[in-house]
Amino acid sequence: MSNPTVSLGESELSMKKIFILLVIVGAAWEFYSHTGQITLGPGVMVSEVPQQESIDSAASHNMDGYSIAEIAKFSIKAKVLSRKNYYIGREADLSPVDLALGWGKMSDEAVLEKIEISQSGRFYRWRVKSFPIPRREIETHSANMHLIPANNVVKSAFDSVRKGDIIEISGSLVNVVSNTDGWRWNSSQTRNDTGQGACELIWVENINIVTL
Incomplete structure:
Protein backbone atom coordinates (compact mmCIF):
# COMPACT_ATOMS: atom_id res chain seq x y z
CA MET A 1 0.00 0.00 0.00
CA GLY A 36 15.98 41.23 -29.15
CA GLN A 37 16.42 44.16 -31.50
CA ILE A 38 16.42 44.70 -35.26
CA THR A 39 18.98 47.16 -36.63
CA LEU A 40 18.33 48.66 -40.07
CA GLY A 41 20.90 51.47 -40.16
CA PRO A 42 20.51 55.24 -40.60
CA GLY A 43 17.89 56.92 -42.73
CA VAL A 44 14.14 57.51 -42.56
CA MET A 45 12.50 54.10 -42.85
CA VAL A 46 8.87 55.27 -42.78
CA SER A 47 7.87 58.45 -44.60
CA GLU A 48 4.10 57.86 -44.38
CA VAL A 49 2.01 59.37 -41.59
CA PRO A 50 -0.70 57.37 -39.74
CA GLN A 51 -4.07 57.31 -41.49
CA GLN A 52 -7.35 57.91 -39.68
CA GLU A 53 -10.87 57.98 -41.14
CA SER A 54 -14.15 58.78 -39.41
CA ILE A 55 -16.81 56.09 -39.11
CA ASP A 56 -20.43 56.82 -40.02
CA SER A 57 -21.86 53.69 -38.43
CA ALA A 58 -19.56 52.47 -35.67
CA ALA A 59 -19.16 48.77 -35.08
CA SER A 60 -18.87 47.37 -31.56
CA HIS A 61 -17.38 44.23 -30.04
CA ASN A 62 -17.72 42.39 -26.74
CA MET A 63 -14.70 40.85 -25.05
CA ASP A 64 -14.44 39.41 -21.54
CA GLY A 65 -17.12 41.66 -20.08
CA TYR A 66 -16.10 44.81 -21.95
CA SER A 67 -17.86 46.66 -24.75
CA ILE A 68 -15.46 47.94 -27.41
CA ALA A 69 -16.76 50.71 -29.69
CA GLU A 70 -14.92 51.64 -32.87
CA ILE A 71 -14.59 55.43 -33.22
CA ALA A 72 -12.33 55.73 -36.30
CA LYS A 73 -10.65 53.51 -38.84
CA PHE A 74 -6.91 53.57 -38.29
CA SER A 75 -3.77 52.30 -40.02
CA ILE A 76 -0.11 52.95 -39.43
CA LYS A 77 3.28 52.00 -40.78
CA ALA A 78 5.98 52.69 -38.23
CA LYS A 79 9.23 51.66 -36.60
CA VAL A 80 9.01 49.91 -33.24
CA LEU A 81 10.88 52.10 -30.77
CA SER A 82 10.08 49.90 -27.79
CA ARG A 83 7.65 47.20 -26.68
CA LYS A 84 6.25 46.33 -23.29
CA ASN A 85 4.18 43.30 -22.32
CA TYR A 86 1.55 43.64 -19.57
CA TYR A 87 0.04 40.83 -17.49
CA ILE A 88 -1.83 42.49 -14.64
CA GLY A 89 -4.35 45.31 -14.37
CA ARG A 90 -7.71 45.79 -16.05
CA GLU A 91 -6.06 47.01 -19.22
CA ALA A 92 -4.20 43.71 -19.55
CA ASP A 93 -7.55 41.91 -19.83
CA LEU A 94 -7.79 43.51 -23.25
CA SER A 95 -4.34 44.67 -24.34
CA PRO A 96 -1.36 42.39 -23.64
CA VAL A 97 1.23 44.66 -25.24
CA ASP A 98 2.04 48.31 -25.85
CA LEU A 99 4.23 49.43 -28.73
CA ALA A 100 6.00 52.78 -28.84
CA LEU A 101 6.03 53.61 -32.56
CA GLY A 102 7.84 56.22 -34.64
CA TRP A 103 7.54 57.54 -38.20
CA GLY A 104 9.26 60.23 -40.24
CA LYS A 105 12.54 61.21 -38.60
CA MET A 106 11.51 59.12 -35.60
CA SER A 107 12.10 56.06 -37.79
CA ASP A 108 15.73 57.09 -38.45
CA GLU A 109 18.21 55.17 -36.29
CA ALA A 110 20.71 58.03 -36.60
CA VAL A 111 18.16 60.13 -34.69
CA LEU A 112 16.96 57.38 -32.36
CA GLU A 113 20.44 56.55 -31.09
CA LYS A 114 20.43 59.99 -29.45
CA ILE A 115 17.10 59.45 -27.69
CA GLU A 116 16.66 57.28 -24.58
CA ILE A 117 13.29 55.50 -24.78
CA SER A 118 11.45 53.49 -22.13
CA GLN A 119 7.96 52.22 -21.28
CA SER A 120 6.20 51.57 -17.99
CA GLY A 121 2.75 51.96 -16.47
CA ARG A 122 1.18 52.11 -19.95
CA PHE A 123 3.25 55.20 -20.81
CA TYR A 124 6.09 55.80 -23.27
CA ARG A 125 8.88 58.10 -22.12
CA TRP A 126 11.87 59.64 -23.86
CA ARG A 127 14.93 61.60 -22.77
CA VAL A 128 17.67 63.44 -24.64
CA LYS A 129 20.92 65.18 -23.70
CA SER A 130 20.47 67.47 -26.68
CA PHE A 131 17.72 67.45 -29.28
CA PRO A 132 18.67 65.67 -32.53
CA ILE A 133 15.43 67.00 -34.03
CA PRO A 134 12.94 69.58 -32.67
CA ARG A 135 11.06 68.52 -29.53
CA ARG A 136 7.69 68.97 -31.22
CA GLU A 137 8.74 66.62 -34.02
CA ILE A 138 9.53 63.92 -31.47
CA GLU A 139 6.13 64.46 -29.86
CA THR A 140 4.10 64.40 -33.10
CA HIS A 141 6.02 61.63 -34.89
CA SER A 142 5.97 59.02 -32.14
CA ALA A 143 3.32 57.59 -29.86
CA ASN A 144 2.58 54.83 -27.38
CA MET A 145 -0.14 52.54 -28.66
CA HIS A 146 -2.18 49.98 -26.70
CA LEU A 147 -2.98 46.98 -28.89
CA ILE A 148 -6.16 44.90 -28.53
CA PRO A 149 -6.02 41.79 -30.75
CA ALA A 150 -9.20 41.21 -32.76
CA ASN A 151 -8.52 37.44 -32.81
CA ASN A 152 -6.03 34.80 -31.72
CA VAL A 153 -4.09 34.96 -34.99
CA VAL A 154 -3.36 38.63 -34.41
CA LYS A 155 -2.55 37.98 -30.74
CA SER A 156 0.01 35.34 -31.75
CA ALA A 157 1.52 37.73 -34.30
CA PHE A 158 2.30 40.19 -31.49
CA ASP A 159 4.91 37.76 -30.19
CA SER A 160 7.04 38.16 -33.33
CA VAL A 161 7.36 41.93 -33.10
CA ARG A 162 10.70 43.23 -31.83
CA LYS A 163 12.26 46.60 -31.19
CA GLY A 164 13.55 48.02 -34.46
CA ASP A 165 11.03 46.27 -36.71
CA ILE A 166 9.05 48.15 -39.31
CA ILE A 167 5.44 47.11 -38.92
CA GLU A 168 2.05 47.79 -40.47
CA ILE A 169 -1.11 47.81 -38.34
CA SER A 170 -4.69 48.22 -39.50
CA GLY A 171 -7.90 48.27 -37.52
CA SER A 172 -9.78 50.89 -35.52
CA LEU A 173 -9.32 53.33 -32.70
CA VAL A 174 -11.72 52.32 -29.95
CA ASN A 175 -13.26 53.32 -26.65
CA VAL A 176 -13.84 50.64 -24.03
CA VAL A 177 -16.39 50.44 -21.21
CA SER A 178 -16.87 47.69 -18.63
CA ASN A 179 -20.27 46.04 -18.70
CA THR A 180 -20.20 45.56 -14.92
CA ASP A 181 -19.07 48.81 -13.31
CA GLY A 182 -18.74 51.39 -16.10
CA TRP A 183 -14.92 51.59 -16.03
CA ARG A 184 -13.71 53.29 -19.21
CA TRP A 185 -10.58 53.32 -21.36
CA ASN A 186 -10.60 55.79 -24.25
CA SER A 187 -8.32 56.27 -27.23
CA SER A 188 -6.62 59.44 -28.33
CA GLN A 189 -7.87 60.61 -31.71
CA THR A 190 -4.94 62.82 -32.67
CA ARG A 191 -1.18 62.43 -33.03
CA ASN A 192 -0.57 65.95 -31.70
CA ASP A 193 -1.35 65.39 -28.02
CA THR A 194 1.00 64.43 -25.18
CA GLY A 195 0.72 63.18 -21.61
CA GLN A 196 -2.29 61.56 -19.95
CA GLY A 197 -4.82 60.28 -22.49
CA ALA A 198 -2.51 60.73 -25.47
CA CYS A 199 -2.10 57.03 -26.27
CA GLU A 200 -3.98 55.30 -29.05
CA LEU A 201 -6.14 52.31 -28.14
CA ILE A 202 -6.31 50.12 -31.24
CA TRP A 203 -8.56 47.20 -32.17
CA VAL A 204 -5.97 45.41 -34.32
CA GLU A 205 -7.35 43.42 -37.25
CA ASN A 206 -4.03 43.00 -39.07
CA ILE A 207 -0.39 43.36 -38.09
CA ASN A 208 2.57 42.64 -40.37
CA ILE A 209 6.33 42.95 -40.10
CA VAL A 210 7.65 44.70 -43.20
CA THR A 211 10.62 43.14 -44.98
CA LEU A 212 12.85 45.89 -46.37
Whole structure:
Protein backbone atom coordinates (compact mmCIF):
# COMPACT_ATOMS: atom_id res chain seq x y z
CA MET A 1 0.00 0.00 0.00
CA SER A 2 1.42 3.43 -0.97
CA ASN A 3 2.15 6.09 1.60
CA PRO A 4 -0.28 9.02 1.01
CA THR A 5 2.11 11.49 2.68
CA VAL A 6 4.95 10.58 0.34
CA SER A 7 2.66 10.78 -2.71
CA LEU A 8 1.46 14.24 -1.69
CA GLY A 9 5.04 15.40 -1.19
CA GLU A 10 6.08 14.16 -4.61
CA SER A 11 3.06 15.87 -6.16
CA GLU A 12 3.87 19.17 -4.47
CA LEU A 13 7.50 18.86 -5.56
CA SER A 14 6.45 18.25 -9.16
CA MET A 15 4.15 21.28 -9.08
CA LYS A 16 6.95 23.43 -7.69
CA LYS A 17 9.25 22.25 -10.49
CA ILE A 18 6.60 23.08 -13.10
CA PHE A 19 6.05 26.52 -11.54
CA ILE A 20 9.79 27.25 -11.49
CA LEU A 21 10.07 26.13 -15.12
CA LEU A 22 7.21 28.43 -16.13
CA VAL A 23 8.85 31.33 -14.30
CA ILE A 24 12.15 30.65 -16.09
CA VAL A 25 10.44 30.40 -19.48
CA GLY A 26 8.51 33.62 -18.81
CA ALA A 27 11.64 35.45 -17.72
CA ALA A 28 13.50 34.20 -20.79
CA TRP A 29 10.74 35.46 -23.08
CA GLU A 30 10.69 38.84 -21.33
CA PHE A 31 14.46 39.07 -21.80
CA TYR A 32 14.17 38.14 -25.48
CA SER A 33 11.31 40.51 -26.21
CA HIS A 34 13.10 43.42 -24.55
CA THR A 35 16.65 42.76 -25.76
CA GLY A 36 15.98 41.23 -29.15
CA GLN A 37 16.42 44.16 -31.50
CA ILE A 38 16.42 44.70 -35.26
CA THR A 39 18.98 47.16 -36.63
CA LEU A 40 18.33 48.66 -40.07
CA GLY A 41 20.90 51.47 -40.16
CA PRO A 42 20.51 55.24 -40.60
CA GLY A 43 17.89 56.92 -42.73
CA VAL A 44 14.14 57.51 -42.56
CA MET A 45 12.50 54.10 -42.85
CA VAL A 46 8.87 55.27 -42.78
CA SER A 47 7.87 58.45 -44.60
CA GLU A 48 4.10 57.86 -44.38
CA VAL A 49 2.01 59.37 -41.59
CA PRO A 50 -0.70 57.37 -39.74
CA GLN A 51 -4.07 57.31 -41.49
CA GLN A 52 -7.35 57.91 -39.68
CA GLU A 53 -10.87 57.98 -41.14
CA SER A 54 -14.15 58.78 -39.41
CA ILE A 55 -16.81 56.09 -39.11
CA ASP A 56 -20.43 56.82 -40.02
CA SER A 57 -21.86 53.69 -38.43
CA ALA A 58 -19.56 52.47 -35.67
CA ALA A 59 -19.16 48.77 -35.08
CA SER A 60 -18.87 47.37 -31.56
CA HIS A 61 -17.38 44.23 -30.04
CA ASN A 62 -17.72 42.39 -26.74
CA MET A 63 -14.70 40.85 -25.05
CA ASP A 64 -14.44 39.41 -21.54
CA GLY A 65 -17.12 41.66 -20.08
CA TYR A 66 -16.10 44.81 -21.95
CA SER A 67 -17.86 46.66 -24.75
CA ILE A 68 -15.46 47.94 -27.41
CA ALA A 69 -16.76 50.71 -29.69
CA GLU A 70 -14.92 51.64 -32.87
CA ILE A 71 -14.59 55.43 -33.22
CA ALA A 72 -12.33 55.73 -36.30
CA LYS A 73 -10.65 53.51 -38.84
CA PHE A 74 -6.91 53.57 -38.29
CA SER A 75 -3.77 52.30 -40.02
CA ILE A 76 -0.11 52.95 -39.43
CA LYS A 77 3.28 52.00 -40.78
CA ALA A 78 5.98 52.69 -38.23
CA LYS A 79 9.23 51.66 -36.60
CA VAL A 80 9.01 49.91 -33.24
CA LEU A 81 10.88 52.10 -30.77
CA SER A 82 10.08 49.90 -27.79
CA ARG A 83 7.65 47.20 -26.68
CA LYS A 84 6.25 46.33 -23.29
CA ASN A 85 4.18 43.30 -22.32
CA TYR A 86 1.55 43.64 -19.57
CA TYR A 87 0.04 40.83 -17.49
CA ILE A 88 -1.83 42.49 -14.64
CA GLY A 89 -4.35 45.31 -14.37
CA ARG A 90 -7.71 45.79 -16.05
CA GLU A 91 -6.06 47.01 -19.22
CA ALA A 92 -4.20 43.71 -19.55
CA ASP A 93 -7.55 41.91 -19.83
CA LEU A 94 -7.79 43.51 -23.25
CA SER A 95 -4.34 44.67 -24.34
CA PRO A 96 -1.36 42.39 -23.64
CA VAL A 97 1.23 44.66 -25.24
CA ASP A 98 2.04 48.31 -25.85
CA LEU A 99 4.23 49.43 -28.73
CA ALA A 100 6.00 52.78 -28.84
CA LEU A 101 6.03 53.61 -32.56
CA GLY A 102 7.84 56.22 -34.64
CA TRP A 103 7.54 57.54 -38.20
CA GLY A 104 9.26 60.23 -40.24
CA LYS A 105 12.54 61.21 -38.60
CA MET A 106 11.51 59.12 -35.60
CA SER A 107 12.10 56.06 -37.79
CA ASP A 108 15.73 57.09 -38.45
CA GLU A 109 18.21 55.17 -36.29
CA ALA A 110 20.71 58.03 -36.60
CA VAL A 111 18.16 60.13 -34.69
CA LEU A 112 16.96 57.38 -32.36
CA GLU A 113 20.44 56.55 -31.09
CA LYS A 114 20.43 59.99 -29.45
CA ILE A 115 17.10 59.45 -27.69
CA GLU A 116 16.66 57.28 -24.58
CA ILE A 117 13.29 55.50 -24.78
CA SER A 118 11.45 53.49 -22.13
CA GLN A 119 7.96 52.22 -21.28
CA SER A 120 6.20 51.57 -17.99
CA GLY A 121 2.75 51.96 -16.47
CA ARG A 122 1.18 52.11 -19.95
CA PHE A 123 3.25 55.20 -20.81
CA TYR A 124 6.09 55.80 -23.27
CA ARG A 125 8.88 58.10 -22.12
CA TRP A 126 11.87 59.64 -23.86
CA ARG A 127 14.93 61.60 -22.77
CA VAL A 128 17.67 63.44 -24.64
CA LYS A 129 20.92 65.18 -23.70
CA SER A 130 20.47 67.47 -26.68
CA PHE A 131 17.72 67.45 -29.28
CA PRO A 132 18.67 65.67 -32.53
CA ILE A 133 15.43 67.00 -34.03
CA PRO A 134 12.94 69.58 -32.67
CA ARG A 135 11.06 68.52 -29.53
CA ARG A 136 7.69 68.97 -31.22
CA GLU A 137 8.74 66.62 -34.02
CA ILE A 138 9.53 63.92 -31.47
CA GLU A 139 6.13 64.46 -29.86
CA THR A 140 4.10 64.40 -33.10
CA HIS A 141 6.02 61.63 -34.89
CA SER A 142 5.97 59.02 -32.14
CA ALA A 143 3.32 57.59 -29.86
CA ASN A 144 2.58 54.83 -27.38
CA MET A 145 -0.14 52.54 -28.66
CA HIS A 146 -2.18 49.98 -26.70
CA LEU A 147 -2.98 46.98 -28.89
CA ILE A 148 -6.16 44.90 -28.53
CA PRO A 149 -6.02 41.79 -30.75
CA ALA A 150 -9.20 41.21 -32.76
CA ASN A 151 -8.52 37.44 -32.81
CA ASN A 152 -6.03 34.80 -31.72
CA VAL A 153 -4.09 34.96 -34.99
CA VAL A 154 -3.36 38.63 -34.41
CA LYS A 155 -2.55 37.98 -30.74
CA SER A 156 0.01 35.34 -31.75
CA ALA A 157 1.52 37.73 -34.30
CA PHE A 158 2.30 40.19 -31.49
CA ASP A 159 4.91 37.76 -30.19
CA SER A 160 7.04 38.16 -33.33
CA VAL A 161 7.36 41.93 -33.10
CA ARG A 162 10.70 43.23 -31.83
CA LYS A 163 12.26 46.60 -31.19
CA GLY A 164 13.55 48.02 -34.46
CA ASP A 165 11.03 46.27 -36.71
CA ILE A 166 9.05 48.15 -39.31
CA ILE A 167 5.44 47.11 -38.92
CA GLU A 168 2.05 47.79 -40.47
CA ILE A 169 -1.11 47.81 -38.34
CA SER A 170 -4.69 48.22 -39.50
CA GLY A 171 -7.90 48.27 -37.52
CA SER A 172 -9.78 50.89 -35.52
CA LEU A 173 -9.32 53.33 -32.70
CA VAL A 174 -11.72 52.32 -29.95
CA ASN A 175 -13.26 53.32 -26.65
CA VAL A 176 -13.84 50.64 -24.03
CA VAL A 177 -16.39 50.44 -21.21
CA SER A 178 -16.87 47.69 -18.63
CA ASN A 179 -20.27 46.04 -18.70
CA THR A 180 -20.20 45.56 -14.92
CA ASP A 181 -19.07 48.81 -13.31
CA GLY A 182 -18.74 51.39 -16.10
CA TRP A 183 -14.92 51.59 -16.03
CA ARG A 184 -13.71 53.29 -19.21
CA TRP A 185 -10.58 53.32 -21.36
CA ASN A 186 -10.60 55.79 -24.25
CA SER A 187 -8.32 56.27 -27.23
CA SER A 188 -6.62 59.44 -28.33
CA GLN A 189 -7.87 60.61 -31.71
CA THR A 190 -4.94 62.82 -32.67
CA ARG A 191 -1.18 62.43 -33.03
CA ASN A 192 -0.57 65.95 -31.70
CA ASP A 193 -1.35 65.39 -28.02
CA THR A 194 1.00 64.43 -25.18
CA GLY A 195 0.72 63.18 -21.61
CA GLN A 196 -2.29 61.56 -19.95
CA GLY A 197 -4.82 60.28 -22.49
CA ALA A 198 -2.51 60.73 -25.47
CA CYS A 199 -2.10 57.03 -26.27
CA GLU A 200 -3.98 55.30 -29.05
CA LEU A 201 -6.14 52.31 -28.14
CA ILE A 202 -6.31 50.12 -31.24
CA TRP A 203 -8.56 47.20 -32.17
CA VAL A 204 -5.97 45.41 -34.32
CA GLU A 205 -7.35 43.42 -37.25
CA ASN A 206 -4.03 43.00 -39.07
CA ILE A 207 -0.39 43.36 -38.09
CA ASN A 208 2.57 42.64 -40.37
CA ILE A 209 6.33 42.95 -40.10
CA VAL A 210 7.65 44.70 -43.20
CA THR A 211 10.62 43.14 -44.98
CA LEU A 212 12.85 45.89 -46.37
